Amino acid sequence: MKNIIILLKLSQKYIAALFAALLFMSSFTSTLSAATSGFDLENIPLPKRTFITVVTDGIELNKVGMSAWKANFPKSVEQTLQFYRDQWQEPAVQNAPGFVESNLGEWQVISRLDGDYLITVQVKGKGKKRSEGMLAISDLPTLKGVPRLGKHFPKPSKTQVHNDIESTDGDVFSRTLIMESAHPLKTVARFYDSYYQQKGWQRQGLINEGAVYRNKNKIVNLAMIRERGKTRIVVIETTDG
Numbered sequence: 001m002k003n004i005i006i007l008l009k010l011s012q013k014y015i016a017a018l019f020a021a022l023l024f025m026s027s028f029t030s031t032l033s034a035a036t037s038g039f040d041l042e043n044i045p046l047p048k049r050t051f052i053t054v055v056t057d058g059i060e061l062n063k064v065g066m067s068a069w070k071a072n073f074p075k076s077v078e079q080t081l082q083f084y085r086d087q088w089q090e091p092a093v094q095n096a097p098g099f100v101e102s103n104l105g106e107w108q109v110i111s112r113l114d115g116d117y118l119i120t121v122q123v124k125g126k127g128k129k130r131s132e133g134m135l136a137i138s139d140l141p142t143l144k145g146v147p148r149l150g151k152h153f154p155k156p157s158k159t160q161v162h163n164d165i166e167s168t169d170g171d172v173f174s175r176t177l178i179m180e181s182a183h184p185l186k187t188v189a190r191f192y193d194s195y196y197q198q199k200g201w202q203r204q205g206l207i208n209e210g211a212v213y214r215n216k217n218k219i220v221n222l223a224m225i226r227e228r229g230k231t232r233i234v235v236i237e238t239t240d241g
Contacts, residue, residue: 164176
């Protein structure tokens with residue numbers, strides 16, 4: 001049981017970081033949807049009068065399968081946590097605790113292992129009598145390995161991939177990468193322009209501020225900005241059919 005508790009606590013910290021990325025991504029893209037697993041919101045107990053907003057219904061974020069929701073709870077943080085303590089008192093998996101709790105800055109996190117899935121509830125105060133937070137269902141097997149972000153995507157040297165998000169909407173596959181490079185913006189722009197044009201892609205738009213590259217049913221949208229001595233890069237790659 002000790003090893004399971006350690007895994008759950010490490011997973012809580014990782015999921016909390018993914019929450020922040022999800023909120024950022026949902027602010028400028030509408031492709032955070034995909035075929036979801038057999039686990040969904042119905043598997044998470046909710047206090048009465050809880051208001052739920054979908055953030056993503058089944059995507060692969062940093063190689064972790066996840067569905068996530070925003071929640072506004074009609075109870076205080078402690079009352080909300082106690083609700084889940086009561087609901088999850090009995091373990092769902094042999095040799096595992098019913099739940100594990102952590103304190104991550106302003107957030108209180110409670111998680112439960114259920115089969116191959118990790119259910120996470122992340123809560124903070126919203127006034128004296130209410131609270132807000134995030135709910136997530138994550139595919140636990142994908143959390144056991146170290147994901148290789150940005151795999152098979154071209155990158156200049158000294159470039160770090162912070163987030164790698166994959167989703168499918170009908171016949172359209174979408175992949176969004178958020179990266180940071182130590183190279184100047186113009187160097188990064190030349191790298192991608194050279195890479196795609198050598199492979200026969202057509203370029204649209206300005207190179208330095210960003211560009212769109214097309215090749216048959218594939219489109220790559222590239223945007224860059226120089227900030228705090230780093231070049232920040234956002235790439236949205238879509239394949240239709």
